[in-house]
Amino acid sequence: MSYAKCYSENVYTPYADVYQTETGYVFEFALPGVEKDAVTVGLEAGGLVVSGERKISRTDYLRRENPSGKFRRKFSLPSDADLQSVDAKLENGLLSVVVGRVPAVQVAVK
Amino acid sequence: MLALRPLETAGLLDRFFNEAAGRSFFPSVDVAETDARYEIHVAAPGMKKEDFTVEFNKGVLTISGERKFEQSSEGETQGRKWHKVETSYGKFSRSFTLPDNVKPDSLEAEYQDGVLKIYAPKDGEKITTRQIAIK
Numbered sequence: 001m002s003y004a005k006c007y008s009e010n011v012y013t014p015y016a017d018v019y020q021t022e023t024g025y026v027f028e029f030a031l032p033g034v035e036k037d038a039v040t041v042g043l044e045a046g047g048l049v050v051s052g053e054r055k056i057s058r059t060d061y062l063r064r065e066n067p068s069g070k071f072r073r074k075f076s077l078p079s080d081a082d083l084q085s086v087d088a089k090l091e092n093g094l095l096s097v098v099v100g101r102v103p104a105v106q107v108a109v110k
Numbered sequence: 111m112l113a114l115r116p117l118e119t120a121g122l123l124d125r126f127f128n129e130a131a132g133r134s135f136f137p138s139v140d141v142a143e144t145d146a147r148y149e150i151h152v153a154a155p156g157m158k159k160e161d162f163t164v165e166f167n168k169g170v171l172t173i174s175g176e177r178k179f180e181q182s183s184e185g186e187t188q189g190r191k192w193h194k195v196e197t198s199y200g201k202f203s204r205s206f207t208l209p210d211n212v213k214p215d216s217l218e219a220e221y222q223d224g225v226l227k228i229y230a231p232k233d234g235e236k237i238t239t240r241q242i243a244i245k
Contacts, residue, residue, distance in 0.1 A: 015196035021189060030197045032153035032224035058142060065138035066153050093155030093224010 012067040032093035135198035155224035174203035
């Protein structure tokens with residue numbers, strides 16, 4: 001099982017798990033072997049974009065199953081996503097991006 | 111090199127159905143060789159070093175462990191509504207036959223950035239090939 005699917009030779013798509021809680025949406029990207037400085041988390045046109053590069057400089061591999069090079073993944077965000085509240089952390093090869101949710105305004109029915 | 115080919119117990123079909131049913135999976139592995147050692151890199155994001163077992167027995171290196179669902183991340187796991195699960199969970203095991211010139215008692219392993227790296231230093235002294243004279 002690999003942790004990415006390759007759409008083209010140049011850019012691979014890392015696998016992700018997505019769930020929601022009471023307070024936010026959580027996106028967990030599988031990025032084994034990727035350093036923190038090589039990952040960019042951004043918002044564009046209502047979507048969450050994670051991109052970066054897994055750089056491989058060595059040439060002494062006998063066998064390669066893991067993808068390397070540039071990667072990119074985009075998720076569109078639901079309308080109640082709070083774009084002001086985005087938190088990202090990379091730990092043990094797993095990038096967690098937490099996007100807050102704007103609570104719905106309760107309208108009292110008279 | 112023949113010796114560093116993975117030694118999978120399950121055939122391709124077993125592998126496919128096991129993965130599809132979510133019972134087990136096969137993590138991706140890179141193998142490298144330097145002048146001094148062999149390196150095996152197992153991609154396993156979101157785990158702890160305690161989750162792995164690394165064994166070397168009669169020339170065969172076996173890496174096994176379990177990536178438990180809903181335990182890879184911190185915090186409250188109750189009340190989560192899952193939208194997408196693409197990464198692999200469950201038990202895994204991969205085995206490799208290491209070449210004869212590996213020093214069995216000096217294998218090392220470390221878990222960093224979601225990759226388990228196993229280092230198998232070579233024994234430079236050990237003669238693994240020998241010419242046999244024909245009488």
